[in-house]
Amino acid sequence: MIQTHNLSFQHAPTLETLRFPDLLLEREENLLILGKSGIGKTTLLHLLAGLLQPKTGTVNLDNIALHSLSAKKRDRFVGQHIGVVFQKNYAIRSLDVMQNLEARLFFAGLKSKRERLHDLLEQLNLAAHKNKKIHQLSEGQLQRLGIALAVVHQPQVILADEPTSSLDDENCEVVMQLLLEQAEQQNANLVVITHDARVKPLFQNQIIL
Numbered sequence: 001m002i003q004t005h006n007l008s009f010q011h012a013p014t015l016e017t018l019r020f021p022d023l024l025l026e027r028e029e030n031l032l033i034l035g036k037s038g039i040g041k042t043t044l045l046h047l048l049a050g051l052l053q054p055k056t057g058t059v060n061l062d063n064i065a066l067h068s069l070s071a072k073k074r075d076r077f078v079g080q081h082i083g084v085v086f087q088k089n090y091a092i093r094s095l096d097v098m099q100n101l102e103a104r105l106f107f108a109g110l111k112s113k114r115e116r117l118h119d120l121l122e123q124l125n126l127a128a129h130k131n132k133k134i135h136q137l138s139e140g141q142l143q144r145l146g147i148a149l150a151v152v153h154q155p156q157v158i159l160a161d162e163p164t165s166s167l168d169d170e171n172c173e174v175v176m177q178l179l180l181e182q183a184e185q186q187n188a189n190l191v192v193i194t195h196d197a198r199v200k201p202l203f204q205n206q207i208i209l
């Protein structure tokens, strides 16, 4: 369950304060967050992911107040319970696909299970590429690796920042189906931020910032 209350954020003292509506997502509920460019969608996603400290307000994940944890505890908690599909790919370039997944689990303090990693790579159509380094992957494969890295630790919450903005219609559908499937299989909340109108019909729950 994710719940926010009275969230606001200021990027710098001279800049305006961004204020966000309260959110409540029960377990397994998904949410699409829409809004025009610059309104604060990525900022909200980073607040939900515990990557930014709010000016006011709270983010609760299963009744744990994210920002009341010490930085160290929050990093560990976020690393284990939240998965983020970032706009840019943050895979480690010196490692191959499989090693990137193993590293993601290692940094979260979790054990890797070979079988689970193989299943995930199969589902995301990456199994044949598991020993490739990052620079050897196509754009679509990189994008699917971004999803694999966001879900490999079976998080309670999957957050995706504009996952389809640069994709054609066919790949837009593939990526969204993968995200929805992974969220469903893991009983996770999926929160997607976008200004991509093609994604709208896939979500019952939507808010416009």
Ligand SMILES: Nc1ncnc2c1ncn2[C@@H]1O[C@H](COP(=O)(O)OP(=O)(O)OP(=O)(O)O)[C@@H](O)[C@H]1O
Pocket: 011, 012, 015, 035, 036, 037, 038, 039, 040, 041, 042, 043, 044, 195
């Ligand atoms: N690091 C930063 N420093 C100062 N201002 C920032 C910073 N990051 C974002 N902003 C400003 O905060 C506001 C919200 O930005 P944000 O990236 O959250 O919007 P967005 O809705 O995700 O936009 P887009 O759809 O264009 O990605 C914008 O006015 C932006 O210029």
